[in-house]
Amino acid sequence: MADPMKIRATVAGDSTEVKVLMSHEMETGQRKDSKGNVVPAWFIQTVTATWNGKPVLSAQWGTAIAKNPFLAFKFKGGAKGDKIQVTWVDNKGDKRTDETVIA
C-alpha cells in the first residue's frame, strides 16, 4: 500500500489553505529502465478533497505532475477543528485517503 500523505490545513480570515504532500512515483510511461524496457505509466489520476464531508476540490491529473506531488489550494470557509479529507486514485486503481483537522 502507498505511504501516507502529509496534510496541513490552516484557516486565515474567511478561507482555509490546504497543503498536501503525496508519495507517488508518477511514472510517465515514456522512460526506459536499464534493460531498455519501457517503464509502464503509473500516475495519480484523480484527487478529491472534502471539508466536513463536503467536496471542496476535485481534480484530474496526468503524467505532467511531478513525482511525490505537492498540492496547495484554498477554499472559502473552514474553522479550527473541521475535518479535511484528501483522496487520490491512480491509474492502477490503487488509492489512498488521509485526513487532518484544520489548525
Place this chain on the structure above:
Amino acid sequence: MRAGRTARAAAAVLAVVACGALAQTNTADEIAKYRAALQDGNPAELWEARGEALWKEARGPRNVSLERCDLGLGPGVVKGAYTHLPRYFADADRVQDLESRLVFCMVSLQGIPEAEAKEGPFGGPDHKSAIEALVAWITSESRGVKMDVPQNHPKEREAYAVGEKIFYYRGGTHDFACATCHGEDGKRIRLQDLPNLTTREGAQKAYTTWPAYRVSQGELRTFQWRLNDCFRQQRFPELVFTSDASVALTTFLARNANGAAFDAPAIKR
C-alpha cells in the same frame, strides 16, 4: 576598415563575456528563489514520516524496534543526536557517523545480518531505502540545534586527521582532490555553485543542509550518498558505504561546521 572590424569584433566578445557573468549571478539568485519556493512542500517530510514509523517498528530476526538504539546521547534519545555525530562509541570501539551507527544497531539490536543492513543504502525507482528514511527522521529531530561534533577521544582526533588528509589527497584519472572543487570561492559544476569547504561559513552552510531531497532524482539523499557521489565525480574508486574512510571524511567536514545551527532535511535541485 580592417582595424574597425577587429574593434567591433572585440566589443562583441566583451559584450558576450559581460552577459555570461550577469547570467551566472542571476542563475544563482534564481536557483535560490527556486529552492525557497520548494521549501514549503519539501517531499523530505514523506521520508521523515516513513523513518519515524521504521524506527518504532519491530523488525529483524529478534523482532524488536530501534527505540533502544544509542545514538550517543543514551538509548533511544534522538533529539539533537545528529549534531554530535560522528563520535566514538565504546561498544563498537570505533568512530561512527549516523548511517554506520544505524547499521550497528540493526545488527546488534535487531539481529539483522550486517550485509543485509548495508544492502542498497541509496534508494531508487525499484526500491526504497530504510537507511535514507531513518536518517531523514533522525536528522529532522536536530533541526535548529547547533553542531557540536566532539574531538575528545583519540580515535575521534584520528578520524579528523585522516578525513583532512583524504580531503586534500589528489588522485584518480583526473588527479582530483575534494579540495580541487571545494577549496576556493566561486567554483561551480555547470550552473551549480560549489561551497568552499576550507572556510568556516562554507563548511557550515554545506554540512547543515544535508540530508536533502534532490528534486532531480526524486529521492532523499544522505551525507554518505553525497560523499559517494563526489568520489564518483572525481573518478575515485567507489567510497564503500559506512567505511572508515567515509566516516573519517564526514568527521572532518562535520567538525568544521561546529557552531552552526543544523537546518536539514533540506531541498536541493
